[in-house]
Amino acid sequence: MQKCIPFKVNITKKNGRVKKMNNVLSLNKKGFALMYTIEPTLVWVSVIQGSLEALYPFIPFYFTSRILDLLLKGAINNQLIWYIVSALLSSFFVTTVASGLAHTRESLIYRAMDKKEMLLNKKIIHMDYQFVEDTKVQEKLSNIRMNEMTGGIGMFRLFNTTKNFVKNLMTVIIALLLIIPLLRSQSSSQITAINMDSSWIVALFFLSLLVYITLVLFLNKKAFKKYDEYIQGGVYLNNLVGAIFPILRNYNSGKEIRIYNQQSIYSKLFDESLNHSKKTLFGINYVSNQVAIVSTILSYLILSLSYVWVIVKALNGAISPGTVIQYTGALSLLIRELPSFLEELSSLINNSIGLQNLFDFLEMKGNRHEGTLPVEKRLDNEYTLEARNVSFKYPGTDEYVLKDVNITLTVGEKLAIVGMNGSGKTTFIKLLCRLYDPTEGEILLNGIDIRKYDYQEYLRLLSVVFQDFQLYAFQLGENVSASKNMEEERVRDALQKSGFSKRLEKLKDDLNTYLYKEYDENGIEISGGEAQKIAMARAIYKQAPIVILDEPTAALDPLSEFEMYTNFAEVTGNRTTIYISHRLSSCRFCDTIAVFDKGKIIQRGSHKELVQEKDGKYYELWQAQAQYYMKDESGLVQEVAISQ
Numbered sequence: 347m348q349k350c351i352p353f354k355v356n357i358t359k360k361n362g363r364v365k366k367m368n369n370v371l372s373l374n375k376k377g378f379a380l381m382y383t384i385e386p387t388l389v390w391v392s393v394i395q396g397s398l399e400a401l402y403p404f405i406p407f408y409f410t411s412r413i414l415d416l417l418l419k420g421a422i423n424n425q426l427i428w429y430i431v432s433a434l435l436s437s438f439f440v441t442t443v444a445s446g447l448a449h450t451r452e453s454l455i456y457r458a459m460d461k462k463e464m465l466l467n468k469k470i471i472h473m474d475y476q477f478v479e480d481t482k483v484q485e486k487l488s489n490i491r492m493n494e495m496t497g498g499i500g501m502f503r504l505f506n507t508t509k510n511f512v513k514n515l516m517t518v519i520i521a522l523l524l525i526i527p528l529l530r531s532q533s534s535s536q537i538t539a540i541n542m543d544s545s546w547i548v549a550l551f552f553l554s555l556l557v558y559i560t561l562v563l564f565l566n567k568k569a570f571k572k573y574d575e576y577i578q579g580g581v582y583l584n585n586l587v588g589a590i591f592p593i594l595r596n597y598n599s600g601k602e603i604r605i606y607n608q609q610s611i612y613s614k615l616f617d618e619s620l621n622h623s624k625k626t627l628f629g630i631n632y633v634s635n636q637v638a639i640v641s642t643i644l645s646y647l648i649l650s651l652s653y654v655w656v657i658v659k660a661l662n663g664a665i666s667p668g669t670v671i672q673y674t675g676a677l678s679l680l681i682r683e684l685p686s687f688l689e690e691l692s693s694l695i696n697n698s699i700g701l702q703n704l705f706d707f708l709e710m711k712g713n714r715h716e717g718t719l720p721v722e723k724r725l726d727n728e729y730t731l732e733a734r735n736v737s738f739k740y741p742g743t744d745e746y747v748l749k750d751v752n753i754t755l756t757v758g759e760k761l762a763i764v765g766m767n768g769s770g771k772t773t774f775i776k777l778l779c780r781l782y783d784p785t786e787g788e789i790l791l792n793g794i795d796i797r798k799y800d801y802q803e804y805l806r807l808l809s810v811v812f813q814d815f816q817l818y819a820f821q822l823g824e825n826v827s828a829s830k831n832m833e834e835e836r837v838r839d840a841l842q843k844s845g846f847s848k849r850l851e852k853l854k855d856d857l858n859t860y861l862y863k864e865y866d867e868n869g870i871e872i873s874g875g876e877a878q879k880i881a882m883a884r885a886i887y888k889q890a891p892i893v894i895l896d897e898p899t900a901a902l903d904p905l906s907e908f909e910m911y912t913n914f915a916e917v918t919g920n921r922t923t924i925y926i927s928h929r930l931s932s933c934r935f936c937d938t939i940a941v942f943d944k945g946k947i948i949q950r951g952s953h954k955e956l957v958q959e960k961d962g963k964y965y966e967l968w969q970a971q972a973q974y975y976m977k978d979e980s981g982l983v984q985e986v987a988i989s990q
């Protein structure tokens with residue numbers, strides 16, 4: 347029984363190795379296919395340039411050996427002239443074309459890198475939002491970038507090394523083809539005790555090559571393992587520094603960095619990062635040098651023995667004096683290029699780690715795009731939204747952020763959501779937008795689970811202003827229309843409704859004014875409240891039948907806020923509206939108010955009804971704020987100054 351154990355282990359190990367090799371092959375195949383899709387010309391140029399560069403050093407050996415043999419025979423004839431002309435012309439042709447292709451290849455690599463970067467960016471834009479928020483996904487992306495930047499691993503390596511791989515492979519093939527006659531040649535005499543034609547000598551030659559190949563591959567693998575350890579060690583640091591750099595460059599954060607004297611935190615982090623990369627580069631150089639030294643010593647040893655073999659064969663009369671040049675040339679090229687070939691081969695094998703990361707990322711599948719049902723286009727905007735027994739936990743967490751939420755929004759209804767910080771209000775909005783799907787329960791649009799609808803069509807129903815909305819360094823009109831082709835009148839109308847028209851009048855470039863200064867030095871800086879008005883205008887411009895506003899007045903001054911409430915009915919019209927606010931006085935004009943508490947809806951009703959429930963949460967919240975409000979003559983509730 348005991349004897350069987352090592353046998354079993356071996357089988358598993360062997361299977362594991364075979365599987366790993368298959369994986370390496372399939373990843374490289376996928377990598378080359380992607381390279382061909384991204385930039386097919388680069389593949390062809392690499393193959394042609396590599397083949398020509400391989401051919402180039404053989405031309406003089408091949409022709410010189412023939413020319414020398416003819417000269418030794420005293421044959422000054424047409425064939426001799428033909429060899430000389432061919433040697434010169436072919437060298438000229440190969441060098442010219444290869445160096446021309448070298449420039450083309452360089453620019454093609456830049457283009458391919460740009461296209462690959464676009465591919466990653468497109469993936470980020472289109473992937474499920476939950477992946478964008480997932481730190482593991484961010485780490486994968488950072489890994490891809492770090493691999494490329496530090497060690498040129500991933501597609502970058504394929505783009506760069508394909509030419510060299512082809513060159514080295516072709517060199518080995520041509521060299522082997524050129525030494526075949528040497529292996530088959532027979533001596534007419536024997537000047538040494540050893541028979542130089544014996545198949546043992548040939549076997550010994552190939553055996554030493556095999557040992558050499560195995561050793562170099564093994565050392566390369568070891569070197570790569572070390573290299574990977576260094577990379578993995580740096581991923582966390584790279585993520586941190588990657589997240590911090592944009593903050594440092596952003597002049598807005600410059601204020602806090604100075605006020606709170608945060609420079610020392612960043613300096614420490616930069617020192618750590620520099621130390622790590624110094625250690626990484628030193629470690630990588632150290633192992634690479636070890637490989638280079640061992641393979642050089644071995645290659646010169648084999649080469650010296652090969653020279654002895656060829657010379658003795660020539661002295662034995664097995665080969666002509668001229669072909670000594672061909673054989674020694676071919677052998678020295680074979681042995682000189684073998685380590686490079688093996689290094690390229692190992693680098694392709696090791697590159698599979700980079701490719702694995704890349705394809706894991708590119709092939710990440712979400713479920714957002716599975717729905718195919720078209721959303722019914724209704725001019726009357728008869729869309730009813732219903733959350734039925736909705737519970738939700740963020741991926742990778744154990745705690746329910748929402749629990750058994752049940753609510754129906756009828757057509758044209760204005761729903762306000764209120765509740766303490768962290769009670770799940772924004773999360774509920776994220777579910778309505780399908781940025782996440784409920785862990786349990788379902789959200790229905792006109793009675794059908796929203797997951798069944800075509801996602802893009804479903805999104806067309808929603809206009810959302812998030813609490814942490816973003817504006818971009820594009821033109822004002824582009825920001826509002828979220829497009830390069832804006833409808834000017836609609837943009838103006840939306841800006842007027844959101845309260846931005848007075849500021850617009852002062853803008854020199856009108857709707858073409860750039861926000862911020864990243865793209866245009868004449869770009870304008872906008873205040874928090876102005877930004878909120880533009881974000882609001884973007885939601886109005888979309889004219890979607892369902893409007894969701896998460897704290898839309900948080901940054902507005904009292905007058906702008908008042909203006910916004912006055913325009914609220916006009917802005918939202920007969921659209922179904924969800925409105926989140928901490929300012930309860932602003933929720934009174936909504937038909938229904940839902941009170942969220944620890945992920946549950948604990949109260950629901952109109953403002954009038956809820957303030958009657960004296961032991962309810964809404965009453966408690968209202969009381970806490972009521973001291974800041976009073977009714978004016980018209981009965982409207984207004985904010986008042988607090989007197990000490």
Ligand SMILES: Nc1ncnc2c1ncn2[C@@H]1O[C@H](COP(=O)(O)OP(=O)(O)OP(=O)(O)O)[C@@H](O)[C@H]1O
Pocket residue numbers: 479740743747765766767768769770771772773774813
């Ligand atoms: N991406 C996330 N991953 C894990 N937990 C999250 C994530 N986003 C939010 N949470 C947690 O979910 C809970 C609810 O957050 P949510 O933003 O929905 O609250 P909220 O009611 O909108 O709060 P506020 O009034 O402060 O805006 C919080 O405890 C928050 O920490």
